[in-house]
Amino acid sequence: MSTGPGADSAPAPATHDSPPTGARATMFSSLKIRNYRLFFLGQVVSNTGTWMQRIAQDWLVLSLTGSSAAVGITTALQFLPMLLFGLYGGVLVDRLPKRPTLLATQTAMGVTGLALAALTLSGHVQVWHVYVAAFAVGLATVVDNPARQSFVAEMVGPGQLQNAVSLNSANFQSARLVGPAVAGLMITGVGTGWAFLFNGLSFVAPIVGLLLMRARDLQVVQRAPRGKGQLREGLHYVASRPELIWPIVLIGFIGTFGFNFPVWLSAYADDVFHVGAGGYSLFNTLMALGSLAGALLAARRGTARHRVLIAAALAFGVLEVVAALVPSFWLFALLMVPIGMFGLTVNVTANTSVQMTTDPAMRGRVMALFMMVFMGGTPLGAPLVGWVTDTYGPRVGFILGGLVSAAAAVTVGLVLARVGGLRLAVGWNHGHPRVRFVPKEQREQQRELATAV
Numbered sequence: 001m002s003t004g005p006g007a008d009s010a011p012a013p014a015t016h017d018s019p020p021t022g023a024r025a026t027m028f029s030s031l032k033i034r035n036y037r038l039f040f041l042g043q044v045v046s047n048t049g050t051w052m053q054r055i056a057q058d059w060l061v062l063s064l065t066g067s068s069a070a071v072g073i074t075t076a077l078q079f080l081p082m083l084l085f086g087l088y089g090g091v092l093v094d095r096l097p098k099r100p101t102l103l104a105t106q107t108a109m110g111v112t113g114l115a116l117a118a119l120t121l122s123g124h125v126q127v128w129h130v131y132v133a134a135f136a137v138g139l140a141t142v143v144d145n146p147a148r149q150s151f152v153a154e155m156v157g158p159g160q161l162q163n164a165v166s167l168n169s170a171n172f173q174s175a176r177l178v179g180p181a182v183a184g185l186m187i188t189g190v191g192t193g194w195a196f197l198f199n200g201l202s203f204v205a206p207i208v209g210l211l212l213m214r215a216r217d218l219q220v221v222q223r224a225p226r227g228k229g230q231l232r233e234g235l236h237y238v239a240s241r242p243e244l245i246w247p248i249v250l251i252g253f254i255g256t257f258g259f260n261f262p263v264w265l266s267a268y269a270d271d272v273f274h275v276g277a278g279g280y281s282l283f284n285t286l287m288a289l290g291s292l293a294g295a296l297l298a299a300r301r302g303t304a305r306h307r308v309l310i311a312a313a314l315a316f317g318v319l320e321v322v323a324a325l326v327p328s329f330w331l332f333a334l335l336m337v338p339i340g341m342f343g344l345t346v347n348v349t350a351n352t353s354v355q356m357t358t359d360p361a362m363r364g365r366v367m368a369l370f371m372m373v374f375m376g377g378t379p380l381g382a383p384l385v386g387w388v389t390d391t392y393g394p395r396v397g398f399i400l401g402g403l404v405s406a407a408a409a410v411t412v413g414l415v416l417a418r419v420g421g422l423r424l425a426v427g428w429n430h431g432h433p434r435v436r437f438v439p440k441e442q443r444e445q446q447r448e449l450a451t452a453v
Contacts, residue, residue, distance in 0.1 A: 291340035305353075
């Protein structure tokens with residue numbers, strides 16, 4: 001797709017594809033805002049604990065059951081509440097003040113981590129305990145996720161939104177570099193229970209950060225009044241805007257089928273390469289390194305164009321297929337870096353694109369729908385992919401996820417091109433073939449010039 005008129009959907013406001021007015025934003029410009037800086041620092045600690053718990057949780061389930069399908073069920077239970085109740089969570093977020101809401105959800109997730117730590121350290125943990133804990137975290141996430149997404153705009157305002165969203169992802173992926181490595185050492189050294197304990201205690205940091213914020217510095221956002229039909233109103237709002245609905249459709253397919261890494265990477269570490277928890281942590285760490293690079297590039301880029309989204313999604317799917325077929329452990333591990341980079345680019349670009357084209361009064365409902373299809377699709381995809389992985393092997397499961405992701409990217413790209421009035425143009429540029437999307441008018445002019453010549 002190209003940057004002609006309609007390339008990123010004409011109805012979108014100018015801020016969608018343009019950097020904010022005023023001085024050019026730097027890679028870390030939003031950190032100059034005190035409230036966002038407190039939020040960011042709290043999330044550094046909490047996200048590290050979250051990644052430690054993810055690695056420990058997956059490995060504990062695999063150790064207790066020996067089944068990739070069981071790992072898939074755990075992942076599915078954590079994201080099932082988002083699928084069932086995600087839209088209602090968005091309605092609540094649009095009605096409630098964001099900071100008190102986040103204090104409640106962060107506290108709930110911290111208590112869940114401490115409970116799982118107590119069960120594991122006492123030697124009484126069973127797989128159903130992990131299932132319950134995963135589902136409880138998922139329930140808190142129903143409100144926490146859209147609240148955090150919407151609260152970023154209140155902290156930084158529209159001019160720094162793209163930068164702050166990208167830095168949030170960089171924050172998460174930086175923790176992903178540290179968390180899996182520490183979790184791997186902790187699991188092999190003292191056991192999974194200590195990783196759960198660290199995660200539970202890590203929520204103290206974001207809670208303190210929220211309490212220290214200055215309310216007068218937050219952007220005033222009109223909350224939606226209590227009333228009937230607000231869920232239906234949100235769905236209609238998204239469905240009537242191609243610049244919202246199609247990125248959400250794409251992220252739904254990729255979230256459901258392309259992001260089942262707990263299933264695939266644990267199976268590759270255990271069954272294909274036989275490298276244990278250390279190898280599993282290495283895969284996650286290398287993927288996080290690529291994701292961090294993708295997030296920082298997005299923060300520097302300052303735009304959220306659909307052509308970037310489609311290209312990154314296609315590259316993500318193709319790289320998954322390539323990684324699934326390689327025979328070498330180290331080549332497979334190194335491919336996690338570009339897979340992480342393109343996967344993160346898809347997530348950040350879609351997230352920012354949707355937020356910047358949404359009315360602030362609707363942002364909670366729209367972001368709830370976004371997170372519902374991205375995270376809520378996992379309960380459908382993870383057990384299916386886990387079954388395929390158990391039945392036909394990790395390589396087949398990984399290939400399936402990559403093929404679905406690539407096909408979704410191509411399909412949504414063609415739909416957005418048609419909606420934006422674009423046509424495929426094939427030609428030559430300095431002796432090399434060139435394939436791109438151009439506006440219909442430009443394509444017709446090229447044909448007329450070719451005929452005249």
